[in-house]
Amino acid sequence: MSDAPTLRSIRACLEGAIPAIMATCAPDGTPNVAYISQVLYVDERHVALSFQFFNKTRANILANPHANVLVLDPVTARFYRLHLRYLHTETSGALFERMRAQLAGIASHSGMDGIFELKGADLHAVERIEPVPGEGLAPGPGQLPRADLLGAVRLCSQRLARCTSLDELLQALLAGLHAHLGVQHAMVLMLDAQAGHLYTVASHGYAHSGVGSEIKLGQGVIGVAAREATPVRISHMTHAALYSHAMRSSLGQGGAPAHEIPYPGLAAPHSQLAVPLVSCGRTLGVLFVESPLDLQFRYPEEDALAALAGHLAAAIDLLQAADEAGETPPAEAAATAPQGLPVRVRHFAVNDSVFVNDAYLIKGVAGAIIWKLLRDHVRTGRQEFSNRELRLDPCLRLPDVADNLEARLLLLQRRLQESDTGIHIDKTGRGRLRLRLDAPVRLDEMQA
Structure with missing residues (x-):
């Protein structure tokens, strides 16, 4: 039937809001029904079920890989029966971690912290989806998905x-x-x-x-x-x-x-x-x-x-x-000596952490960058710098060419703005930046 439900069309049933009911069968034909914490949508043909306890359900599925799972739409109250076939269990990787994270949230929400330990993610093929006859409910205010995503x-x-x-x-x-x-x-x-x-x-x-x-x-x-x-x-x-x-x-x-x-x-x-x-x-x-x-x-x-x-x-x-x-030429700027009381800047080489007037500013690569700019300025009066020279400077220990230097500079620029240190970094063109100081700086290199 063309109007038969697809796994994608009933994903609302797989949000974990309401536990699913799983039916399995032992080799001798004895049925077993149990609640299951999670039925996770994997793709159009597969779901993953949470493996938490080695119980009758687990024993049955290992002996007989076929199962039925009843899921409920939390908005419309309509039931659907999933006909499943067990494939394998994953105990690490992306699928396992997604289920473990969601299970921890469900456990906390229900007061079951430390009890719902995920042992594995059981991957199942969805062979058929069967709507269960019955009247549903109309969605109430605020229950509909966001319109026109x-x-x-x-x-x-x-x-x-x-x-x-x-x-x-x-x-x-x-x-x-x-x-x-x-x-x-x-x-x-x-x-x-x-x-x-x-x-x-x-x-x-x-x-x-x-x-x-x-x-x-x-x-x-x-x-x-x-x-x-x-x-x-x-x-x-x-x-x-x-x-x-x-x-x-x-x-x-x-x-x-x-x-x-x-x-x-x-x-x-x-x-x-x-x-x-x-x-x-x-x-x-x-x-x-x-x-x-x-x-x-x-x-x-x-x-x-x-x-x-x-x-x-x-x-x-x-x-x-x-x-x-490529880099654009730097914008022209008149070099003016900053006036006022000096700002004390301390640098700890152990982790490139930088403190301005005893207040923590930044550490790591961003800390190494601002220390280089300030040190070069104090030594030579430089204000203009390029991304290229920063990337090639071995003292900065940038991880590799794939590292996003622009993100480091943006982080540093925003930390300087929020900290109100009187130290500024301005972008002056593609791959170009300028160090701007409101007051002189006094640099202290701390070895311990």
């Missing part, structure tokens, strides 16, 4: 297509998500693969921007999405969920003062979605959205954000390629 993606993509710099690109995306998709809280993080963490470069909807805050690779929904290069979505959770966002602990090593830039996330999110930014098979970062309400990011919203994340990643790569292709 494809149109919203188009409008956001048009904004991105007009951008000529990374700063414009990030601001256009966050503004588009808010205006066209109603996303109130979002951020973009870039991946530092060598250091094993992601750093925030832009955010929207938070009390403070959190630019420069870090998440470890593999930590929380953001870190898992980056590590596995797969979207990770949680629709029900509380602040206690295992996969809730995690703030980076203070460094406290090598004699450098402890410091941290506060993570800007919500204190008690109930919906989270992290989508990796992937271009040419390489993960550049993560687009992350969240909400204090349940079920705000369903499968259609995941599809829309995945499309925008792909556009953003490709645009970032194109802008970087354009930046490396």
Whole structure:
């Protein structure tokens, strides 16, 4: 029948809002019925079921690979019966991590933290979908999916297509998500693969921007999405969920003062979605959205954000390629000596952390960059610099040619603006930047 339901058309049943019912059969014909925590949509022909306990259901499916699963649409209250055939179990990788993250959110929401441990993701082929006869319900106010998601993606993509710099690109995306998709809280993080963490470069909807805050690779929904290069979505959770966002602990090593830039996330999110930014098979970062309400990011919203994340990643790569292709001549600027009391800048070589008048500014590659600019300025009076010379400077220890230097510079520029240090970095052309000081600087190199 042409109007038979497809797995994609009933994805609302697979959100995890209502547990599914699974029926299996032992080799001797004895039936068994049990509730199952998760039925995850994998693709048009496959679902993954959570393997948590070695019970009768598990024993039956290993002996007889056929099963029926009854799922319910939480909005229309319509039932569908999935006829499944067990294929194999995955205990690591993207599919397993997606299920483990979602299960942790469900467990926290239901007060079952520490009990719902995922042992594996059982992959099943969907051989047939059978609608169960019965009357459904009409969707109530606020229960319908967002209207015209494809149109919203188009409008956001048009904004991105007009951008000529990374700063414009990030601001256009966050503004588009808010205006066209109603996303109130979002951020973009870039991946530092060598250091094993992601750093925030832009955010929207938070009390403070959190630019420069870090998440470890593999930590929380953001870190898992980056590590596995797969979207990770949680629709029900509380602040206690295992996969809730995690703030980076203070460094406290090598004699450098402890410091941290506060993570800007919500204190008690109930919906989270992290989508990796992937271009040419390489993960550049993560687009992350969240909400204090349940079920705000369903499968259609995941599809829309995945499309925008792909556009953003490709645009970032194109802008970087354009930046490396050639530099524009620097804009002319009269060199004026800064006046006033000197600003003290300390640099800790152990991790390239930089402090301005005892206040923490930045560390890592961005810290090494601002230290180089200030050091060269004090030694020679230079103000003009190029991306190319920064990339070729061995002292900066840039990971490789694929590292997005423009993202580091944008991070540094925003941290300087927010910290009100009197130190500024201005972009003066393609691949060009200028150091601008409101007052003289006094540099102290700290070895311990």
